[in-house]
Amino acid sequence: MSAFQLIQGLIIGVVVLISLYVAFRKLLPKMSTRVMAGVSASLNHEGRAGVLRAIGRKVQPASASGSCGDGCGSCHSCGPAPVAQNDAQPLTFKSRH
Secondary structure (H helix, E strand, O other), rough: HHHHHHHHHHHHHHHHHHHHHHHHHHHHHHHHHHHHHHHHHOOOOOOOOHHHHHHHHHHOOOHHHOOOOOOOOOOOOOOOOOOOOOOOOOOOOOOOO
């Protein structure tokens, strides 16, 4: 196996993994949030290395942060959602004659 084939295989593998990650986040958002919260909780323990704790804080989803003041709406304390303005206009038909 040549060096070119090895590099090509690595690049293709990285592209496939990134594609799978993006598809997982787009198609299964609730499940991906739960998985990321679980990974974050397992990495961010007392007694873990500082690097692992930093990674755990980095991958923690915004909705799992527990902070009601971060504006994410996870605890529904951010206030009511703004009411959409009804800009509907009636249709008027004009004859061509």
